[in-house]
Amino acid sequence: MKLITFITDKNEQLIGALTKNLNNVVVLDQASQLMAGKRYPFFTDMISFLQGGEEARHKAAEILKYVEDKPLEQIVLPLDSVHLLAPVPRPESIRDCMAFEDHIINCIREVGFKKFRKFDEWLEKKFGRKRTLAFKLNKAWYERPIYYKSNRFSVVGPDSKIKIPKYSQKFDYELEWGIFIGKKGVDIPREKAHEYIGGYTVFNDFSARDRQMKEQAGRLGPSKGKDFDTGNAIGPYLITPDEISDPYNLIMTASVNGKERSRGNSSDMHWTFEEMISYISQSETLYPGEFIGSGTCSGSKGSGCGLELSRFLKSGDVVELMVENIGVLKNRIV
Numbered sequence: 567m568k569l570i571t572f573i574t575d576k577n578e579q580l581i582g583a584l585t586k587n588l589n590n591v592v593v594l595d596q597a598s599q600l601m602a603g604k605r606y607p608f609f610t611d612m613i614s615f616l617q618g619g620e621e622a623r624h625k626a627a628e629i630l631k632y633v634e635d636k637p638l639e640q641i642v643l644p645l646d647s648v649h650l651l652a653p654v655p656r657p658e659s660i661r662d663c664m665a666f667e668d669h670i671i672n673c674i675r676e677v678g679f680k681k682f683r684k685f686d687e688w689l690e691k692k693f694g695r696k697r698t699l700a701f702k703l704n705k706a707w708y709e710r711p712i713y714y715k716s717n718r719f720s721v722v723g724p725d726s727k728i729k730i731p732k733y734s735q736k737f738d739y740e741l742e743w744g745i746f747i748g749k750k751g752v753d754i755p756r757e758k759a760h761e762y763i764g765g766y767t768v769f770n771d772f773s774a775r776d777r778q779m780k781e782q783a784g785r786l787g788p789s790k791g792k793d794f795d796t797g798n799a800i801g802p803y804l805i806t807p808d809e810i811s812d813p814y815n816l817i818m819t820a821s822v823n824g825k826e827r828s829r830g831n832s833s834d835m836h837w838t839f840e841e842m843i844s845y846i847s848q849s850e851t852l853y854p855g856e857f858i859g860s861g862t863c864s865g866s867k868g869s870g871c872g873l874e875l876s877r878f879l880k881s882g883d884v885v886e887l888m889v890e891n892i893g894v895l896k897n898r899i900v
Contacts, residue, residue, distance in 0.1 A: 567583045567584070567623070567626060567627065567630070567805075567806045567808075567809065568583065568584040568588070568803040568804075568805055568809070568893075569581060569582070569583050569584075569612065569615065569626075569653060569765065569803060569804040569805075569806070570582055570583075570584065570591060570648075570650055570651075570653060570801075570802065570803055570804070571611070571612050571650070571651045571652065571653055571654070571655055571723075572591065572648040572649060572650050572651060573648065573649045573651065574643070574648055575647070575648075579611070579651070579655075580593055580594075580595060581594055581595070581609060581610075581611060581612050581615060582594055582643075582648075583626050583629070583630055584645065584803070585630070585633075585634075585642070586634075588645070589644065589645055589646075590642050590643060590644055590645055591642070591643050591644075591645050591648060592629060592630060592633050592641060592642055593640075593641045593642075593643065594609040594615075594626055594629060595609040595610065596640065596641045597629045597632070597633055597638075597641040597642075598625065598629055600638070600641060601628070601629055601632045601633075606618070606622070606625055608621070608622035608625075609622075609625075609626075612653055612654045612655075612804065612855075613654060613658065613854060613855035616654075616746055616747070616748045616764040616765070616854035616855050617854040617855070619748060619749060619764075619854075623806055623808075650723050650724050650725065650801060650802055651723040651801075652721045652722060652723040652799075652800040652801050653723075653746070653765070653767055653800065653801055653802075653803060653804035654721075654746060654800070654804070654855055654857065655721060655723070656718055656719065656721060657718050657721060657746070657800075657855055657856060657857040658718070658747075658853055658854070658855035658856045658857075659715065659718055659856045659857065660715065660716040660717070660718050660721075660798060660856075660857045660859070661713045661714070661715055661716075661846060661856070661857070661858050661859070662713055662714055662715075662716055662742075662744075662769075662771055662792075662858075662859035662861060663711050663712065663713040663837060663842050663858060663859060663860060663861050664707065664711075664712055664713070664861035664862075665711065665835040665836055665837040665838075665842070665860045665861045666830070666834055666835055666836065666860070666861055666862060666863050666864050666865060666870065667707075667834070667836040668834065668864035668865050668866075668869075669861060669862040669863070669864035669869075669870055669871070669874070670704055670707055671695070671698075671700045671701070671704065672864055672869055672874040673873060673874060674700045674703055674704060675687070675700050676873060676874055676876065677779060677873070678703070679699070679700070682699075686698050686699050686700050708836075710845055711837040711841055711842045711845050711846075713842070713846070713858075714787075714788060714792070716771070716792055716793065716797070716798055717792075717793045717797065717798070718857075720793065720794065720795055720796060720797045720798050721798045721799075721800055722796045722798070722799050722800075722897070723799070723800065723801045723802065724799075724801040724802040724894075724895050724896055724897070725896055725897065725898075726796065726799065726897055727796065727897070727898050727899075727900045728772055728796045728797075728799065728885075728897045728898065728899050728900065729794070729795055729796050729900055730774075730879070730881060730899060730900070731774050731777070731790070731794040733774065733777055733790070734774035734775075734776055734777055735776055735878075736774070736775040736776040736872075736873075736878045737772070737773070737774060737775070737878055737879045737880075737899065738772065738773045738774075738775050738871050738872040738873055738878055738879060739770055739772060739773075739820060739822070739871060739872060739879060739885045739887070740770060740771040740772070740773060740861075740862040740870065740871045741770075741818055741819070741820040741828045741830065741862055741863045741864075741870040741871065741887055742768075742769040742770065742771055742859050742860050742861060742862055742863060742870075742887075743766060743767065743768050743769055743816075743818065743832070743859075743860050743863075743889045743892065744766070744767055744768075744769040744800070744857055744858055744859040744860055745763050745764070745765065745766055745767075745839050745857070745858050746763075746764045746765050746767070746804060746854075746855060746856070746857055747762055747763070747764055747843075747852045747853060747854055747855065747856040747857075747858070748762060748763060748764020748765065748854050749761060749762045749764070749854060750851065750852065750853050750854060751847060751851070751852055752847055752849070752850065752851040752852070753847055753848060753849065754843055754844050754847040754852070755844060756840055756841060756844040759839070759840035759841070759843040759844050760807070760840055762843055762852065763807050763839060763840075763843075764804075764806075764807075764854060765804035765805055765806050765807065766804070766805045766807070766810055766813065766889075766892055767800055767801060767802075767803060767804050767805065767892065767893075768800070768801060768802070768887050768888075768889050768892055768893055768894070768895040769798070769799070769800050769857075769859045769860070769887075769895075770798075770799040770800075770885065770887050770895055770897065771792065771797075771798060771859060771862070772796070772797050772798070772799065773788070773791055773792060773797075773871070773873075774790065774791050774792075774794065775791070775872075775873050775878065777790050777791045778790075778791025778792065779791075799895055799897050800857070800895070801893070801895050802893045802894070802895060803892065803893045805891070805892050805893075809891065810891055810892075813832060813839070814832050814833050814835060814838065815831065815832065815833050816831065816832040816833075816889055816890040816891060816892070817829070817830075817831055817888075817889075817890040818830045818831060818832060818863045818870075818887075818888065818889050818890070819887070819888045820870065820871075820885065820886070820887050820888075821885070821886045821888075822879070822883050822884070822885055822886075823883055823884055824884075824886075827872075827875065827877070828863070828864075828868055828869055828870045828871065828875075829867045829868045830863035830864055830865045830867050830868060830870055831863075831865060831867060832860075832863070832889075833865075834863065834864070834865030834866065834867075835860065839858065839860070842858055843858070846858070879899050880899065881899055881900055882898070882899065882900075883898070883899045884896065884897070884898050884899075885897050885898075885899065
């Protein structure tokens with residue numbers, strides 16, 4: 567299922583599921599009352615839906631089948647008549663990992679090596695990555711899926727305006743995707759971690775690169791490099807796992823003003839979401855509604871952010887991230 571959180575013209579915040587043609591949305595709370603004569607607690611908002619687990623997904627599937635081909639104008643709305651929010655407008659937490667090897671290698675070369683970048687790239691072509699300076703400086707990254715925690719109050723959805731922080735002159739997009747936890751758990755084994763994925767979505771972790779670089783020079787951060795209003799765009803949909811047959815073979819692209827700048831594939835992830843879940847849950851309980859980002863998608867097909875390309879965003883730019891079978895997340899920079 568493709569699930570959304572939206573606001574109606576009456577300013578009601580609701581959750582819904584898209585119909586097969588993707589043109590309409592079924593209001594799950596109202597539809598359940600019509601179908602079963604009662605309302606289910608897991609249709610009040612998306613965190614409640616995730617907490618409802620398998621039962622919530624089963625009931626939602628029943629509702630979609632029930633409303634098929636029925637002229638139910640009150641509970642089936644045109645998708646273009648509602649305003650989409652992030653699927654989970656206020657996640658229980660946000661953790662963003664760094665799963666793509668090429669992203670960190672490219673950033674080390676761009677930020678740390680500058681004019682010696684081409685020499686390190688030559689070393690890789692000649693002797694392989696393990697002989698490069700970037701690889702040697704990055705050894706700790708290969709030991710565990712590292713992550714930082716972001717501000718859950720700064721989440722916005724598709725078509726929301728993204729405000730450049732007043733202190734930044736190098737503002738950047740990041741081509742990412744992510745998961746919402748759908749089941750409570752602690753010390754989750756790698757082989758069972760897939761059971762804790764409640765859904766997939768697209769994620770744009772906007773970044774103030776100039777401030778980020780200054781902060782990380784102090785061996786901590788990022789903080790204001792990532793934490794500012796409208797800094798985390800998530801959406802447009804939450805896709806249940808049954809919709810994605812192979813999550814690690816999805817094309818990912820980023821476009822600015824209609825022109826493609828980044829292209830990659832989820833197959834380039836060095837760390838899987840299952841490995842992230844297993845690592846993060848060590849002696850720490852995860853709860854439905856927590857969000858985990860993939861980190862920037864860079865790989866053999868290109869670079870996943872402006873920092874790697876030395877190209878940054880300006881006011882008026884429109885950024886579109888696409889993840890195959892999941893959706894397009896579009897935002898305007900102001």
